[in-house]
Amino acid sequence: MRYLTAGESHGKQLTTIIEGLPSNMPLLTEDIDESLLRRQGGYGRGRRMQIEKDLIEIVGGVRHGYTLGSPVSLVLKNDDFTHWRNIMGEDPIDDGEKVKRTISRPRPGHADLNGAIKYGHRDMRNVLERSSARETGARVAAGAVAKKLLASLGINIIGYVQNIGGVVAKEQPELSFEERRDRSEASPVRTLDDEAGEKMMSQIDEAKANGDSIGGVVEVMVEGMPAGIGSYVHYDRKLDSRVAGGVMSINAFKGVEFGIGFEAANRNGSKVHDEIAWDEQQGYYRKTNNLGGFEGGMTTGMPIIVKGVMKPIPTLYKPLQSVDIETKEPFQASIERSDACAVPAAAVVMEHVVAWEIANAVLEQFPHDQFSKLKEALDQYREEIKEF
């Protein structure tokens, strides 16, 4: 299964095309809209999110609420486009106007300067329109389809916030999947720890008041994955590396950890590796889950626990120093609007990006032209590995 996204942040729309889905899988716009709505929310977002009302239109690959097996095509309109028609080149503009609107001042922390150098753009709007995290709307749409597929197979995924600006949520390993989902949904910063949540909001307010921005850490949990999904036989088939690659591709994400992650460097092996046990009811299982559900590029059957770190938003109300590419003169970057913190929104993005990689690995491993055959094959595999 693969997908492509297209579209600019202030253009008419974003488009997502998914190819390789099974036929006869139930899929409704509501399944995707719920995810899009969650991505738009979260404490700390800027004014753009008050303009957009993200709703998906399914324009191909689905009839009467079921996939056909042909590519699924999804459209997400940008409501803000009406204010940007002129700038986006939709309406004719005279030359003088065009020069005035050209962006020649790169913003530190964005793709502006490197993208302009690479593609030879003197107007950096040609870079920022596509490098904007508006594109994560299209990725969440693809991930929502993956999540729907996985949920129908008994595999569930949730993302929540572990840290904002150094305020760390208490680890609560005893919480079930449902509790994690309900708590994160109820929290304005999508954290499981209400006390830390209050402090996170104050951190965001403080950063905003200072014209600054703030980052954090997101955790995603996947439950219901059987052991042995992914592969050790070749580097590009290792599922943990594919998940890590997906997370790193999200705008502003700078690192990934599985389970105890970097903490493994500080412990002896006896305090890291997860001992193996077996019982009749669940088959093989681990007494601990320090490695976050992966060994040898394959799932262990324990929940997958993956963290991603998001840097602070680069566009700052307190200006940063840069250089105008036309005059080579220094200037101080100024802005009209930006998020002060998008970590709660990014938790939803990461959840969907991980869902995509997991769904793709499941489809790779089992016959999947038809949804019912996929389900049958996975159920049979689950039974077989208990007795292995």
Ligand SMILES: Cc1cc2nc3c(=O)[nH]c(=O)nc-3n(C[C@H](O)[C@H](O)[C@H](O)COP(=O)(O)O)c2cc1C
């Ligand atoms: C959900 C989300 C919202 C974002 N909102 C903003 C924003 O409002 N302003 C901004 O400067 N960067 C924002 N970013 C981050 C930039 O898109 C990102 O830092 C930039 O494209 C450069 O990419 P890099 O940080 O991965 O190198 C956001 C990121 C995400 C995931």
Ligand SMILES: C=C(O[C@@H]1CC(C(=O)O)=C[C@@H](OP(=O)(O)O)[C@H]1O)C(=O)O
């Ligand atoms: C539009 C979204 O996020 C945008 C991501 C973004 C950036 O630079 O990445 C900058 C802001 O856009 P604008 O410049 O239009 O205010 C955010 O609002 C979205 O998440 O849907």
